[in-house]
Amino acid sequence: MFSIGEHVIHPGQGVCTVTGIDEDAPTPMIILECKQGHAKTRMQYPLAQSDRLHPTVSREEAENLIEHYDAIECDTFTERNSSLEESYFKKLIKEGAPATVRVAKTMRYRIRDAERHAKKPSSYYTRVLKEAHRRSVEELAVALDCSEEDVEERLSVVESAFEASVN
Known part of the structure; x- marks a missing residue:
């Protein structure tokens, strides 16, 4: 499981920052913020699919x-x-x-x-x-x-x- 503030690689977006985890939602979600160009996008990613996310390189x-x-x-x-x-x-x-x-x-x-x-x-x-x-x-x-x-x-x-x- 990822922690808040950790950077992860989202397969479709690239580098994202974990900004929250909503385990109480009907479908538990990881809240991500990604930056592409000059804009930042917030999105929810299913906690059940968190194995598709991985940390950035060291x-x-x-x-x-x-x-x-x-x-x-x-x-x-x-x-x-x-x-x-x-x-x-x-x-x-x-x-x-x-x-x-x-x-x-x-x-x-x-x-x-x-x-x-x-x-x-x-x-x-x-x-x-x-x-x-x-x-x-x-x-x-x-x-x-x-x-x-x-x-x-x-x-x-x-x-x-x-x-x-x-x-």
């Missing part, structure tokens, strides 16, 4: 993901149907970090690879990259107890170093 795990970004392997999953491929990566994103970081790195690599071969990257690459990156930044910021801008800056440095080593 500070140590977050530092390790950033420091060893170059060691994260890109996902090699491919499918003839791009819709099925996109569904696969979107499912991974729901797991939170480190999966979100790996998916974002994979999409960056695939976009860059297509551009290097003078091809237009699949439009789903950009959609998945945007969501994976957003969720990575949110979760790492919570784990590191810093701003999302600080995480963006740190990720930018390691991503640039990785791209330089690939080229």
